[in-house]
Amino acid sequence: MTSVERWMLPEGVDELLPERAALAEQMRRDILDLFKSWGYQLVVPPLIEFTDSLLIGMGKDIETQSFRLTDQISGKSMAVRADITPQTARIDAHSLKGQGSRRLCYAGSVLHTRPKTLMASRCPIQVGAELYGESSIAADIEVVSLMLESLQVIDGAYANANGRDGKSAGNGICKLTLDLGHVSIYKAVFEAIQAAQPSLDQDALALIFDAIQRKSLPDLQRLLPDLIDDKNLVDMLYQLPGLCGGIEVLAKAKTVLAHMGESVRTAIEQVEQVAEVIAQRFAEVNIYFDLAEIRGYEYHTGLVFAAYADGYGIALANGGRYDNIGKVFGSERSATGFNADIKALIGFLASCDKQQLDPSAEQLSSVDNIIAAPHNNDPALWDYVCQLRHDGEVVVFGGEDSAVKASRVLVKDKDRWVIK
Secondary structure (H helix, E strand, C coil), X not given: CCXXXXXXXXXXXXXXXXXXXXXXXXXXXXXXXXXXXXXXXXXXXXXXXXXXXXXXXXXXXXXXXXXXXXXXXXXXXXXXXXXXXXXXXXXXXHHCCCCCCEEEEEEEECCCCCXXXXXXXXXXXXXXXXXXXXXXHHHHHHHHHHHHHHHHHXXXXXXXXXXXXXXXXXXXXXXXXXXEEEHHHHHHHHHHHHHHCCCCCHHHHHHHHHHHHCCCHHHHHHHHHHHCCCHHHHHHHHHHHHCEECCHHHHHHHHHCCCCCHHXXXXXXXXXXXXXXXXXXXXCCEEEEECCCCCCCCCCCCEEEEEEECCEEEEEEEEEXXXXXXXXXXXXXXXXXXXXXXXXXXXXXXXXXXXXXXXXXXXXXXXXXXXXXXXXXXXXXHHHHHXXXXXXXXXXXXXXXXXXXXXXXXXXXXXXXEEC
16 A cells, blocks of 8 residues: 555545534534424434344344444444434433433434445434434424424524524525425335235335336336236326325325325325424425335334425435334334434535635634734743633634634733733
């Protein structure tokens, strides 16, 4: 390996340099403060756990995203977390012996074997909130509302970092679209196909649902006649990719899916209820319905949702209901929550306003309000510097010669140290 190659990071593994690191930390603090004001308590799960607890019951998507290793002490298999949600479920069900409702939140790094999208980091900084022990639609509404307000807080953190009014939405992040769906619809369709054509193998099912998710009617028209004999079911599947758009989609879905059972009718009603309340609370947010899309992880069981910004194709945050995830830990609990990747949010902000987010070298060297102190062992100087730092000032010894240029200097005037 050459001297140049020694400093290369693995593909998809990145680092945050001072300006972006400061913005990331500001976002983390602001979001966690918001969560606290909503009654969510912070937990800090470990980076690694035994696979028996970290991966059990989580589905294949979590397993394939998780790096595995062997514990040198016990010899047991361990994994690096790829998602913090299952860990909070374990904490709620086992460590805290979940009873009644509980609100937990977290912020920490996760590690993925492969990036979720082409430009995504393999080591995101995941921040999220989870509500346990509440099965009502009110819990889903709370979590969706918290997700949208969190994105508004991020807008404020970015504006403050660039010297703008934190209440403004000038950078465009608050032009949001909320995408709503429901896993029960997918599950009902899946069960209907299996009941009508029990001999259908998993590969064929995967092809059908891939075409539905891509909303490719030509592919469905090519696949379905050879795979499914039930004409009514085939006609319904042809219409499924069209169940996306504005509020009119819900009325259409009630007709198209009328024969799919009570679970589907309830799912559509829940989506409708959530949309109605969110439209009242966040009038500036567009609401989009996609009843044929499945996002997130296999453990989701109910309402699923994501927030997008205009002109940006990657979700800024997403989540959903995942009831009974704590069953493997001895406590079958209702749950709903959401998460976001702080690094991805910073990437989005950079795409909105690169000049503001990535200051030039000259800007970096002219940070305001830095006080330079000389290298001097005078106890009085040390005491004064400590007092200034305690009062919120930034004091750098030798700052006049450092990469960050000071705007003020500590000098000795007779027997006292003063700022000039």
